[in-house]
Amino acid sequence: xxxxxxxxxxxxxxxxxxxxxxxxxxxxxxxxxxxxxxxxxxxxxxxxxxxxxxxxxxxxxxxxxxxxxxxxxxxxxxxxxxxxxxxxxxxxxxxxxxxxxxxxxxxxxxxxxxxxxxxxxxxxxxxxxxxxxxxxxxxxxxxxxxxxxxxxxxxxxxxxxxxxxxxxxxxxxxxxxxxxxxxxxxxxxxxxxxxxxxxxxxxxxxxxxxxx
Amino acid sequence: xxxxxxxxxxxxxxxxxxxxxxxxxxxxxxxxxxxxxxxxxxxxxxxxxxxxxxxxxxxxxxxxxxxxxxxxxxxxxxxxxxxxxxxxxxxxxxxxxxxxxxxxxxxxxxxxxxxxxxxxxxxxxxxxxxxxxxxxxxxxxxxxxxxxxxxxxxxxxxxxxxxxxxxxxxxxxxxxxxxxxxxxxxxxxxxxxxxxxxxxxxxxxxxxxxxxxxxxxxxxxxxxxxxxxxxxxxxxxxxxxxxxxxxxxxxxxxxxxxxxxxxxxxxxxxxxxxxxxxxxxxxxxxxxxxxxxxxxxxxxxxxxxxxxxxxxxxxxxxxxxxxxxxxxxxxxxxxxxxxxxxxxxxxxxxxxxxxxxxxxxxxxxxxxxxxxxxxxxxxxxxxxxxxxxxxxxxxxxxxxxxxxxxxxxxxxxxxxxxxxxxxxxxxxxxxxxxxxxxxxxxxx
Numbered sequence: 259x260x261x262x263x264x265x266x267x268x269x270x271x272x273x274x275x276x277x278x279x280x281x282x283x284x285x286x287x288x289x290x291x292x293x294x295x296x297x298x299x300x301x302x303x304x305x306x307x308x309x310x311x312x313x314x315x316x317x318x319x320x321x322x323x324x325x326x327x328x329x330x331x332x333x334x335x336x337x338x339x340x341x342x343x344x345x346x347x348x349x350x351x352x353x354x355x356x357x358x359x360x361x362x363x364x365x366x367x368x369x370x371x372x373x374x375x376x377x378x379x380x381x382x383x384x385x386x387x388x389x390x391x392x393x394x395x396x397x398x399x400x401x402x403x404x405x406x407x408x409x410x411x412x413x414x415x416x417x418x419x420x421x422x423x424x425x426x427x428x429x430x431x432x433x434x435x436x437x438x439x440x441x442x443x444x445x446x447x448x449x450x451x452x453x454x455x456x457x458x459x460x461x462x463x464x465x466x467x468x469x470x
Numbered sequence: 471x472x473x474x475x476x477x478x479x480x481x482x483x484x485x486x487x488x489x490x491x492x493x494x495x496x497x498x499x500x501x502x503x504x505x506x507x508x509x510x511x512x513x514x515x516x517x518x519x520x521x522x523x524x525x526x527x528x529x530x531x532x533x534x535x536x537x538x539x540x541x542x543x544x545x546x547x548x549x550x551x552x553x554x555x556x557x558x559x560x561x562x563x564x565x566x567x568x569x570x571x572x573x574x575x576x577x578x579x580x581x582x583x584x585x586x587x588x589x590x591x592x593x594x595x596x597x598x599x600x601x602x603x604x605x606x607x608x609x610x611x612x613x614x615x616x617x618x619x620x621x622x623x624x625x626x627x628x629x630x631x632x633x634x635x636x637x638x639x640x641x642x643x644x645x646x647x648x649x650x651x652x653x654x655x656x657x658x659x660x661x662x663x664x665x666x667x668x669x670x671x672x673x674x675x676x677x678x679x680x681x682x683x684x685x686x687x688x689x690x691x692x693x694x695x696x697x698x699x700x701x702x703x704x705x706x707x708x709x710x711x712x713x714x715x716x717x718x719x720x721x722x723x724x725x726x727x728x729x730x731x732x733x734x735x736x737x738x739x740x741x742x743x744x745x746x747x748x749x750x751x752x753x754x755x756x757x758x759x760x761x762x763x764x765x766x767x768x769x770x771x772x773x774x775x776x777x778x779x780x781x782x783x784x785x786x787x788x789x790x791x792x793x794x795x796x797x798x799x800x801x802x803x804x805x806x807x808x809x810x811x812x813x814x815x816x817x818x819x820x821x822x823x824x825x826x827x828x829x830x831x832x833x834x835x836x837x838x839x840x841x842x843x844x845x846x847x848x849x850x851x852x853x854x855x856x857x858x859x860x861x862x863x864x865x866x867x868x869x870x871x872x873x874x875x876x877x878x879x880x881x882x883x884x885x886x887x888x889x890x891x892x893x894x895x896x897x898x899x900x901x902x903x904x905x906x907x908x909x910x911x912x913x914x
Contacts, residue, residue: 289508296501302757304764306808316593327589327833328515335515339591393529394514397538399560401551402512442551443559444511447592453505454593461595462588465754466808467832 264358271430272357278434285441286449293453298460305464312463316455319469335387338380345377346409349416353433356419356426367420374417381410405445408436482566483610490609491564494602495544502595503602507544509594510537516596519589521835521859522579522852531579533586533596539572540603569612576603577614578849581841581856582714583801588832597806604716613715620711620845624724629707631675638706641678645686652686653693653909660689661700663735669699670737671771672708672728674745674877681877687904688743691775694907695783699741705731708748709878710756714842718759725756732766739767741774744898746800746876747840750807770803772875772899776812779819786820790906794823796869798860798883799834800876813875813899820906827863835859837874839882854889857882861890875899 268276323329329336348370355362362370385406388394411432419429440446462468483491497503517523517532529535538560545552545561552561562568584597607613613621624630639662646660661667671692677684692699705727712720732740742749749770757763769777778784797817803809810831817824827834838856843849860883864872872883872894883896897905 293501293505296497296499296504299500299502300758302761302763303754304757320588326591327519328513328591331518332515335513336591339513388512391514393517393532394512396529397512397514397532397534399512400557401559404558442549447509447511450505450509451592453501454509454595457502457505457595458587458593461598465806467805467810470832 261358269427269430271427271434275353275357275430275434275437278437282437282440286446289441289446289449298457301464303464305466307463307466307468309460309463312468313456313459315469316459316462317452320455320458335384338383341377342380342384342409345374345380345413348373348377349413352416352420356416356429362420371417371420374413378410378413378417381406381413385410401443405439405443408432408439409445412436483564483569487610488564491569491606492543492547493609494605495540495548502598506537506595506599507541509592510534510541511592512538513591515591516586516589519586521581521583521585521838521856525856525858526852531575533580533590536575536580536603537594537596537599539568539575540599540606543568543606564606569607569610572603572607573612573614576600576607577617577842577846578852581801581836581838581843583836583840584806585801585833585836588805601716604714605718606716608716613717614846614848616847617711617715617842617845620842621715621717621720624707624709624711625720628705628727629675630709630711631679633675633678633706635703638678639703641682642685642701645682645689648683648686649689649693652690655693658689658693660685663703664700665735666737667698667700667735668738669697669741669774670732670735670739671699671701671741671743672731673701673706673743674709674748675707676877676881677743678706681880681898684744684877684898684901687898687900688771690904690907690909691778691784691900694910695778697778697783700735700737702731702735704734708743708745708752710748710751711842711845713747713751713755714845721751721755722759725752725759728752729756729760737766739769742768742770744771744875744877744900746802746804746807746878749809750802754807770807770809770812770875772803772809772812772816775899775903776815779816784903785908786903786906787908788820788822788906791821791871791902792823793870794825794868795821795871795873795902796825796827796864796867797830798827798837798864798872798874798879799831800874800879801834801836801840803876804834805832809875813873816899816903817873821902825867825869827867835863837879837882837886839878839885844878844881853882854885857886858890861886861892864892864894865890869894871895871897871902873897873899873902 323336388398415429415432419425514534516534520533522531542560542562543564545559546563551559580600582597582600586596620630623632642660649658650656710721710724712724742752753768837860838853843853880896887894
């Protein structure tokens with residue numbers, strides 16, 4: 259079914275999910291435009307290095323597990339985190355695929371399903387770590403758990419709906435809840451992550467620290 | 471509800487204190503604060519990048535907790551969830567309890583070294599947020615009295631150790647005699663208040679107070695380089711502890727004195743003595759405090775010495791120091807200041823047995839004495855516990871001499887050396903360079 263057909267035949271639960279997606283994107287756009295409007299800090303100290311290469315480094319080389327202590331000291335968590343995030347982006351992609359009923363070749367369906375099994379498993383693993391390690395539990399608030407649970411459920415729901423079309427109403431309602439939750443929760447780091455890396459590159463770049 | 475003194479009976483903070491405390495969270499007109507306040511995901515992986523957590527294994531002392539403390543207050547007043555569903559995100563009021571916790575964590579368990587920032591899985595500028603938190607506390611009049619007294623000394627007397635000018639001048643005369651003896655030239659001098667010189671050199675007050683020989687060491691280097699330089703008796707303090715206390719007004723006042731002295735003496739450029747935070751506060755922060763760019767060149771003494779070597783103005787004898795040497799990188803000079811290669815260039819000219827600390831460079835561990843910790847005696851025990859990380863690094867290096875281009879780090883390392891019985895010598899860059907300096911009489 260083409261996108262135009264998908265629009266033409268939208269069910270009530272698909273409308274709700276799309277409406278929620280619109281609110282989510284609108285809210286994120288608001289956050290983004292606010293960051294753009296505020297702009298970068300006015301630093302009057304003469305720069306000792308170049309900003310552009312440092313920002314690129316902040317987004318690339320500085321994320322290299324070999325360079326980042328939080329990664330190389332916690333490699334299993336780091337890998338789980340990467341897989342979990344990839345699974346989330348894949349699920350969002352598949353959300354549109356499910357909505358449009360576009361068929362997938364069997365080998366691709368199996369591969370993507372396998373990946374979602376792994377990524378959802380990583381999400382559960384991260385949730386367990388947060389629940390069982392005392393120092394992480396002390397740091398966590400309900401939003402930390404809820405965000406994790408919603409995203410993991412979304413990944414799981416995506417996986418199941420690929421095989422069980424009867425779950426579509428539940429799946430789209432779950433997606434709607436997730437979309438509405440993103441802008442008001444820690445999940446908005448989908449946007450702020452990039453802003454933070456930019457500012458980090460700006461800071462260390464001007465001071466001649468990055469790129470090394 | 472207020473009591474007789476007009477203070478909130480529930481939380482013991484006045485409304486005015488709370489209003490002033492929240493002022494930094496209202497934003498300063500750019501996206502940096504908003505970004506970092508909204509970015510932490512509580513992964514907790516930053517814990518092992520913090521020397522306070524590493525030394526104590528106290529989960530209360532992790533960088534994420536410090537960020538959470540500030541961002542939870544931000545959320546309470548500035549986000550939808552924090553305002554209407556505070557329990558969901560643990561949004562907190564700014565009250566006596568949260569303010570006390572902020573004092574303990576942001577002043578007493580952070581040196582603003584920035585190591586957690588560099589390694590944060592997201593990229594949250596944690597030390598920047600801690601500085602914002604200190605700014606909040608400063609607005610509320612809650613800077614630890616010990617740190618505030620250091621700032622106050624600088625504001626009221628012109629230097630953080632309240633050294634009277636007469637005593638300073640006497641010390642300089644004494645050191646001038648040392649220089650004369652060492653270079654064998656009766657005409658060698660430590661110039662004071664001389665206008666129109668190429669360099670105005672400014673000291674860390676710890677030098678005239680406790681380590682006057684480091685003044686003589688730099689004077690020897692200037693002498694051999696044939697430099698046109700002067701010290702000032704009106705401004706001989708490179709430090710700016712208001713940068714640590716979070717009082718930007720006082721930081722601007724202190725920084726402005728150095729600008730004024732540069733203008734007064736009409737010096738060509740300003741050379742900042744070996745002081746990590748002093749260099750950072752002046753080189754990187756003062757133009758923003760004062761809202762104007764430098765009309766004169768500014769460099770650290772490390773850059774100055776490296777330039778002398780490159781230009782052939784000074785030569786160093788590689789036979790002088792034969793023991794193993796390592797170097798401690800001051801966080802404010804290196805990770806947060808970008809002076810990374812110059813000190814290595816200098817040491818490689820004459821130290822045959824040099825060994826880097828691991829980790830080192832921009833990844834180095836703080837000595838534990840930064841962020842104003844040395845001023846805050848109430849945190850001595852925690853500071854020395856944190857110093858254990860550096861002690862272990864030094865021990866593993868096997869070095870007999872530890873060089874560090876920062877007088878603040880020197881103080882902490884001397885205490886670390888004694889506490890952990892390392893048996894090493896601690897030297898500034900100027901001191902070790904002066905030890906190996908090939909003396910040429912400038913007035914034969």
